[in-house]
Amino acid sequence: MAEIMLEMKGIIKDFSGVKALNNVNVKVERGEIHSLCGENVAGKSTLMKVLSGVYPYGDYQGDIIYKGKTCQFKNIKDSESQGIVIIHQELALIPQLSIAENIFLGNEVIKHGRIDWDEMFQRAKLFMKIVGLFEDPNTLVENIGVGKQQLVEIAKAISKDVKLLILDEPTAALNEDDSENLLQLLLKFKSQGITCIIISHKLNEVMEVADKVTIIRDGQSIDTLEKGEGLTEDTIIKGMVGRSLDNRYPEYTPTIGDTYFEVKNWDVFHPIHSDRQVIKDANFSIKRGEIIGIAGLMGAGRTELAKSIFGRSYGSRITGQVLKEGKPIKLNTVKQAIANGLAYVTEDRKGDGLVLIESINENISLASLNDIAKYTILDKNQEIKNSESYKRKMNIKSNDIFQVVGSLSGGNQQKVVLAKWMLIHPDVLFLDEPTRGIDVGAKYEIYAIIQEMSKAGKAVCIISSELPELLGMCNRIYTMNEGKITGEVAKENATQENLMQLMTKNEVAV
Missing domain, CATH: 3.40.50.300 (P-loop containing nucleotide triphosphate hydrolases)
Structure with a gap:
């Protein structure tokens, strides 16, 4: 039986009396790619912010059980110290700094009270190679495309000895080639034993890489579907919106003039x-x-x-x-x-x-x-x-x-x-x-x-x-x-x- 790496039980989070999460339950097995799907405002990103400590312990109800232990993360550093790293939809990079500086931002290589630049750039090259980014580590982030910036974020996560990688809409701003490269990288990480949680509205990509999909609707976990057991785009959509969406585009007959x-x-x-x-x-x-x-x-x-x-x-x-x-x-x-x-x-x-x-x-x-x-x-x-x-x-x-x-x-x-x-x-x-x-x-x-x-x-x-x-x-x-x-x-x-x-x-x- 597969090992449960993460379990979030009965998570409740409200804002000014409005429940953003209402008794959400999610189980993630070690080494799998687990997708969270739901409409906007369903609570997916809020749930991941609870997990990563953006919303600290005491600010929500419920339990986070990680590697068999109940965790009480008070901030992002607490979760990162356990190998949980989140990459938000809005990339957290500083354009005017180099790739290497961004990879180790807040996690600099320090020796004798000073930054060891040589060591930092050597390590940056290693992590860049892992994610397939073949640029000069001295290159400023503002001089590379969005697809490569996403790889910098992932390299940054790997530098923190990531065990559970969370990606929020990782391909939203990427073209088809960059999106496919990123999906293949996630499959590579899976083969190396890294567990991933991916939030995405691109259901074709979810179907390509996800082993399981948990559907969240109106702040509640509706169902978890497993690949090969009724997992289709249509079943995901039905769970997300609460009804079948037979046609993705409204039908209409245009009246075209001059x-x-x-x-x-x-x-x-x-x-x-x-x-x-x-x-x-x-x-x-x-x-x-x-x-x-x-x-x-x-x-x-x-x-x-x-x-x-x-x-x-x-x-x-x-x-x-x-x-x-x-x-x-x-x-x-x-x-x-x-x-x-x-x-x-x-x-x-x-x-x-x-x-x-x-x-x-x-x-x-x-x-x-x-x-x-x-x-x-x-x-x-x-x-x-x-x-x-x-x-x-x-x-x-x-x-x-x-x-x-x-x-x-x-x-x-x-x-x-x-x-x-x-x-x-x-x-x-x-x-x-x-x-x-x-x-x-x-x-x-x-x-x-x-x-x-x-x-x-x-x-x-x-x-x-x-x-x-x-x-x-x-x-x-x-x-x-x-x-x-x-x-x-x-x-x-x-x-x-x-x-x-x-x-x-x-x-x-x-």
Whole structure:
């Protein structure tokens, strides 16, 4: 019989009287990959924060039994001393420090009261090799991609002699190749006897690596499913949302009109290295009531294209033409872009989309302050009415509109970002990774909101790294590679295979 490495029994955790966890029970065997699945706000991350000591002993009810002993972790150092290491969705790295410095941050190699730099860099190389990161340890973290940054976090965990590795949405910001590399690394760790707990909304990845899945819904553990014993994506979804979700994408029949928005001969150069061209002669269009997609591997230029159009918020030496209803429009500033009916939902909701220390109410009104001001004075009553209305429309789960946005789940934060832009009633909406790090139930709700905008005659562009999302939502899909638009495929002709072929072309398909 397999050894139980971790058991969490009857865990209860509340915030201001609201139970985030209500009698949660989880058992994890030594050497397995155990996944926690559930909707946003289900309590997965809260449970792991209880385990790792972020929420210390005495701040919750229940027992943590680790390696047969009841533990009372008062902080993260207590749990790390026992080999329990958590990697949060938001990476805890310092961009201006080197890879080696980040790996040993807070755990420096000290000899005779000083940091032994030579020893630290040698050990860093060893841990980097284990995770498959072949960079110079002196390289600054800001100069490597997100996928490699994730490997730095894992190397940091290994340096602490990890026995139980917890990863919260480890592939949310990674492209398909980096995601697959990370999953293979977890399987390698499993073969070496390291136990892993992974929180993920990407059910295909869960199915690929997980031995068992514990489903958490509304703060309660619903079921634990084992590979080979009824574990499928459909059973996970049913447990997560409490019902079958037969179709991942709402069904609708689009009513597509004439060409509404066009970009012609669009060229963009890097904002700092102005001799490097980032977007090369891009041409695309969106019809009224149409949803188009832009597919491309990381670094293809998708985000740079959208941001450069939206008030030139990215790039330098930008040339080309933008037309709306056949007439040229000026988009030299974000203010001009908004005035011309454009909205851009950023891929980085925490960094660029929201003010995390402010309330839902204040965030929703950010893009429309001029519309709800009278004689330069903000109409607070109108602001509150607008926020209450969009809280209901978007089904934002919170105590009220005055709750701080930073305390919301990722899915509800994304709904706040969408509400902010919907409040300006845009004609053209760019959505950059609109469902990143969001559970299937919240995704469905966001897809329905996007389709409602399409039904209202808006022009919508979705940028996504998830090809099934583009195939499920878009009427046409453009592909990009190395700053060029390399293809255009109608929904009925699009497959993951032909999109991938176009995404890796160096020349524009004719």
